[in-house]
Amino acid sequence: MNNEHESKEIIKNIFFEVFPNLDKNDFSWEKEQKDYENWDSFAQLNLITFAEAKFDISLTLEESIEIKSANDLLKIVKQYLV
């Protein structure tokens, strides 16, 4: 089971993989979808796919749609890891 620190690291790395142009200094947990240059519906799908694979979980459609920031993804993942 991942602790919160590990989970945060994994999610950060997911964002860097899905958004390869994202600078380490530009990452913010609160930064929203609209502020990302390439966060379209396919990137959203990729974020969810990575999270499901890394944490061995399966998100519902409603949860998937709710994700608008790294923080949103972290919150949802934490619910599964309790």
Added chain:
Amino acid sequence: MNLIDFLRKNVENHGDKVAIIDNHKEITFFQLYGEVEKFSNNIEILNQEKIISLVSENSISFIIAYLGIINSGKIVHLISPEISEMNLFNQLKSSESKNIICNQLMKNKISNFDSIKTTIFEIEEILLKHNNKKVKSNVNELAYLIYTSGTTSEPKGVTVSHSMIEFTTKNIVKMLGYSSSDIDLLPLPLNHSFGLGCIHTSLYVGSTLVLLKNASNLEEILESLKKYKITTLAVIPATLTKILNFKNEKIKKYFSQIRLIITNSTAIPKKTVIQYKEILKKGNLATYYGLTEASRSTFMIFDKNNQREESVGKCSPNVKIEIVNEEKNNLKIGDILIKGDNVIKKYWNNIEADKNIFDGWLKTGDTGYFDKEGYLFLKGRSDEIINVGGEKVMPIEIEQSVKNISGVEDAVAFGIVHEVFGQTIKLNVIKSKNSDIDKSQILSHCIKNLEKFKIPSKIDFVKKIPKTDYGKVKRFMLK
């Protein structure tokens, strides 16, 4: 020239030469011709029939029966020994065949099929008969009928004529350099265009053919290379990839005398091609693109100076290929059409399928493109396209990319229903032996190498991917 002429030529040129080796049995061209004639005479009882079904494992007897039926002026309907009862029932109904000739094992199997009322004869029983009346050979225009494997649709009956066989065989010999000095190892089922083409080629040039029952025993293949001093080997790409699990030094030793490995156009992993280029010191790996309906339409020889490991090569002599797309540009992806003397004129009793043939052009259902030097690259079948939120994705592109990951033995991509996108991509992966690769590693590879709409949304590790005998994925069985 028909197949019987091929055989007669060898009887005249070198009748005492060994034509076929099957386990501990050998038969010379002279003996083979004698057995073929005997078989033709002994099936005189079936003379009213236009078509006879043949099903057997690989053996000398199979080849005698195949040529014997042709020599008697009939069409051979070739059936896979793995056939299901329902499929056999449908093929017999469509082909209008009233008789099955088979080996004893198949006779036992088919006799247990309640729905099959067709008369069954054993090959060996026919050969043991004594019929002194000599039947005049009168070879039919058509040689054989095969029902295509139906990887994406219902099987269709394809009839192949002697003139198509002659045309294709001459192209094989010209492009791949077969000669009477070759010793050809064939561990492929003989009820398919690939295996049959190899038999025809051996008969045409008068080489010696070494038959194996199948390709499941890799040690047997390697030992046969050494034992029979094999010069050419015909196998599907999956067999080649599996052989690479042996130690490199061992493989190099066994393949040291091979001048040619020929494989079919089921996508060969790029890394497999590169490794065989290194292994084959005195020879080449080659592939071809073809369908039962248009055999050997291209050839590709993977020589060390050509880096197109994912191409199926250039058009065969006197075969035309066109790419049909909105841009009318052969360099852009589109539907593949083929025209030439290797292309069927029509399907067997199938008006609907005949719509795929017009003015000599066969619409293959495959998609691909040419590069500027005329090398063809396949991109999958048009009916396999996955539509991810309006973006069209060819599974082969994902599969080729993933197969290049170390630790992946095989992979297949296909569409699954998605509430938002309509379809997304699922990937089933077989891990290599001792591989500890996980889903994240595969996704990381995909995101670095593919556009984001091509990233699989779901990955499963599986033990097996459903395939035909010739390595084509049975996509309708994927889930």
